[in-house]
Amino acid sequence: MSGWLKNRTAIVGIGQTEFSKESGRSEMQLACEAIKAALDDAGLTPADVDGLITFTMDNSEEAEVARNLGIPHLSVFSRIPYGGGAAAGTVMHAAMATATGAAKVVVCYRAFNERSGMRFGGGGGGTGAMASMPLWLSWYAPYGLLTPASWVALHARRYMHEYGVTNEHFGRIAVVDRKHAATNPEAWFYGRPISIEDHQASRWIVEPVLRLLDCCQESDGGVALVVTSAERARDLRQTPALITAAAQGAALDGEMMTSYYRDELLGLPEMGIVAKTLWADSDLTPADISTAFLYDHFTPFVLMQLEELGFCGRGEAKDFATVENLSLGGTLPINTSGGLLGEAYIHGMNGIAEAVRQIRGTSYNQVADVEHVLATAGTGVPTSGLILGRP
Amino acid sequence: MSSRLAPSMNPDTQFFWDGVSEHRLLIQRCTGCATLRHPPRPMCPRCNSVSWDTLESSGRGSVFSFVMPQFPQYPWFEYPYIVVLVDLDEGTRLVSNLRDIAPAEVTIGMRVEVFYEHHDDGLVLPQFRPEAQS
Ligand SMILES: [Zn+2]
Numbered sequence: 001m002s003g004w005l006k007n008r009t010a011i012v013g014i015g016q017t018e019f020s021k022e023s024g025r026s027e028m029q030l031a032c033e034a035i036k037a038a039l040d041d042a043g044l045t046p047a048d049v050d051g052l053i054t055f056t057m058d059n060s061e062e063a064e065v066a067r068n069l070g071i072p073h074l075s076v077f078s079r080i081p082y083g084g085g086a087a088a089g090t091v092m093h094a095a096m097a098t099a100t101g102a103a104k105v106v107v108c109y110r111a112f113n114e115r116s117g118m119r120f121g122g123g124g125g126g127t128g129a130m131a132s133m134p135l136w137l138s139w140y141a142p143y144g145l146l147t148p149a150s151w152v153a154l155h156a157r158r159y160m161h162e163y164g165v166t167n168e169h170f171g172r173i174a175v176v177d178r179k180h181a182a183t184n185p186e187a188w189f190y191g192r193p194i195s196i197e198d199h200q201a202s203r204w205i206v207e208p209v210l211r212l213l214d215c216c217q218e219s220d221g222g223v224a225l226v227v228t229s230a231e232r233a234r235d236l237r238q239t240p241a242l243i244t245a246a247a248q249g250a251a252l253d254g255e256m257m258t259s260y261y262r263d264e265l266l267g268l269p270e271m272g273i274v275a276k277t278l279w280a281d282s283d284l285t286p287a288d289i290s291t292a293f294l295y296d297h298f299t300p301f302v303l304m305q306l307e308e309l310g311f312c313g314r315g316e317a318k319d320f321a322t323v324e325n326l327s328l329g330g331t332l333p334i335n336t337s338g339g340l341l342g343e344a345y346i347h348g349m350n351g352i353a354e355a356v357r358q359i360r361g362t363s364y365n366q367v368a369d370v371e372h373v374l375a376t377a378g379t380g381v382p383t384s385g386l387i388l389g390r391p
Numbered sequence: 392m393s394s395r396l397a398p399s400m401n402p403d404t405q406f407f408w409d410g411v412s413e414h415r416l417l418i419q420r421c422t423g424c425a426t427l428r429h430p431p432r433p434m435c436p437r438c439n440s441v442s443w444d445t446l447e448s449s450g451r452g453s454v455f456s457f458v459m460p461q462f463p464q465y466p467w468f469e470y471p472y473i474v475v476l477v478d479l480d481e482g483t484r485l486v487s488n489l490r491d492i493a494p495a496e497v498t499i500g501m502r503v504e505v506f507y508e509h510h511d512d513g514l515v516l517p518q519f520r521p522e523a524q525s
Contacts, residue, residue: 122463138398139430142516143488144467145474146396150460154476154486158456161499207459207471207494253436260476261429261484265456 003245003281007389009095010233010240013042013226014353019188019344022116023220031060031111032068034222042226043237044105049226051076051106053093055086055347058110065109076103080248082256084295084378085270086110087348088386092246094227104228110349111222119218121147140258149215149298151257152380153206156300158265160209163315167208170299171199174213174341176326177296181338184364188217189342196323214299216340223349225356230391241359244372244389245282249273250382257380266315268301271308271376274385279310282387284372286310289387291358291367292332292374293351296339301379309374328365336365348377352386359388394510395467404431406445412515414507417445418483429483450505451522452479459494477503477519491520 015037017023017030039045046069052062053076062077076097080086090108097103114120133141145151159165178194181187194213202212233240251269253262262269279285286309294305303317311332312320326334337343337354344350355373357363370390377384400408407430410417419431423440434441456476464470475489475497487505489497502522509515 133396133399135399135401135404136430138400138404140486141396142398142514143474143486144395144460144465144472145486146465147460147463150458150474153458153460154456154474157458158476158499161456204459204461207461209458212462258486260456260486 002283003277005095005099005243005246006281007242007244008099008230009227009243010230011091011225011243011356011388012228012233012236012238012240013038013044014224014356015039015041016223016350016353017111017221019186019219019221019346019350021220023113027112027117028060028064028068030113030220030222031065031109034111034224035065035069035107035109038107038224038226041238044226046071048105049107050074051094051097051103053078053080053090053106053108055079055083055090055110056081057083058112060109060111076106080384082378082381082383084297084347085381085383087295087352087377087384088246088375089248089377089384091225091227091243091352091386092248092384095243095246098227098229104232106227107224108227108349109222109224110347112347113220114345115218115220121149121215121218136255136258148257149205149210152298152301153209154260155265155380156209156298159300159304162266163318165303165318167211167214168196168200169303169318169321170214171196171211172321172323172326173296173299173302174199175323177335177339177341179323179327180336180365181342184338184343187338187343188219189338209300210298216297216345219344219346221344221346223346223353225349225352239360240391241356241388242391244284244387245278246384246386247274247277247281248382248384249277254382259380268304268308268379270381270383271305271379271385274376274383275309278374278385278387284387288372289332289374290370290372291336292334293339293355293376294334295348295351295376295378296335296341297345297378302334305376305379328367333367336363336367351375355388359390394512394514395516397514403433407431410445411507411517416448416450416505416517418448418479418481419443420446427481427483429485446481448479448481452477452503454489454497454499454501454503455484456499457489457497473497475503475519488518489520490518
């Protein structure tokens with residue numbers, strides 16, 4: 001049975017700032033620039049907007065965003081938790097709001113100075129005790145498990161052990177992403193592809209799981225997406241990217257990034273729940289997906305996502321995820337903008353913007369005859385995903 | 392020993408750290424259905440009881456996963472250090488460090504046992520090392 005949201009709403013505008021390592025301006029300014037660009041792209045004005053949705057981690061408050069843009073009337077505003085796991089969730093909530101009529105035009109946004117400001121990978125800066133350690137982190141930080149890379153690695157090590165996966169297998173994801181970034185002028189790593197030898201020569205971040213080139217960038221920048229009803233979308237400037245399905249997922253016995261207490265650590269059960277909903281609600285199968293953005297903060301979880309989403313069987317991603325299969329022209333081209341490793345780390349929102357471009361036919365790395373595009377959000381955390389379709 | 396980052400505690404977790412300071416590795420146990428759980432939390436997911444006591448672990452178990460974080464580097468560690476995920480014989484799992492062994496010698500499934508390390512500021516942490524041959 002189809003989900004009741006199926007194709008009732010659409011992403012009609014995308015906007016972004018440049019992606020950099022030092023934006024030189026406030027996060028609020030980045031957010032407002034991205035939103036204005038997305039509205040211009042859609043052919044809408046701030047007066048048309050009546051909903052704003054962002055991440056709980058975003059520092060730019062809704063009322064202040066509205067004040068900057070001159071949005072006179074907001075009737076829906078909410079935030080989605082769990083870091084990058086929020087990305088597609090913002091679109092899902094915008095779709096629910098515009099499908100029910102609670103709002104007419106909702107903008108989803110995420111903007112930060114994640115490189116020049118507060119960096120997620122720093123693990124508290126390394127200079128002294130944290131002012132107050134969160135309770136959950138107390139089971140890890142005293143033992144030197146302090147960064148997202150280390151949390152992911154302890155999980156992925158088990159996957160490597162069970163399925164005979166090596167760091168070189170993970171490296172193929174980095175090669176694919178950098179290959180696509182190399183031909184995307186908006187990408188930080190434009191014109192700078194890497195080889196598997198470059199990957200294998202990069203230093204360990206967490207031995208023997210993650211090398212430097214397995215870890216996504218840290219970036220400054222912002223991305224915004226405009227969501228409205230499919231009916232309204234027909235009268236707007238761009239080819240709408242219909243929201244065919246959108247889902248969030250959390251699973252039993254999970255934590256933020258340290259879900260170490262389940263019987264097996266071989267998958268991403270949160271993404272399994274998202275996948276189940278996406279396929280059921282869209283009436284599609286993995287074979288119907290033309291191209292995908294698979295959240296790539298760390299390469300091992302891209303392999304696990306391929307399995308959770310059903311693109312291959314359990315333990316088979318190491319054979320499925322070849323550079324050829326995942327590159328433009330392959331069976332499942334992924335992260336055609338370069339992903340978080342190659343384009344920028346805008347918490348997954350830049351991957352959704354690329355999914356929209358693929359539907360429109362305007363990507364720098366355009367896949368031929370696109371019908372449906374899948375985009376996932378942050379992995380190892382309660383997460384989300386969506387499938388976009390052509391009208 | 393120079394110190395590590397100190398854990399924070401609340402009424403759900405205080406017993407664990409009190410136990411560690413007395414060299415006892417305590418596991419939370421539901422008094423409704425006897426299910427063990429770690430990390431500690433107020434309600435049993437199996438029977439929803441909020442009553443619990445503790446079981447003292449033998450401190451023995453096996454390596455379920457391990458990694459060596461290399462970057463960024465912190466002043467509290469000598470490199471390389473091993474972060475280990477231990478399957479305790481009682482059935483719960485916890486994160487700690489594996490000591491007295493080189494990373495190249497560690498294997499998944501190897502037997503380990505707990506010991507306690509005292510730091511200059513009074514912090515006591517459970518650590519693991521290869522199980523003594525008995
Ligand atoms: Zn119980």
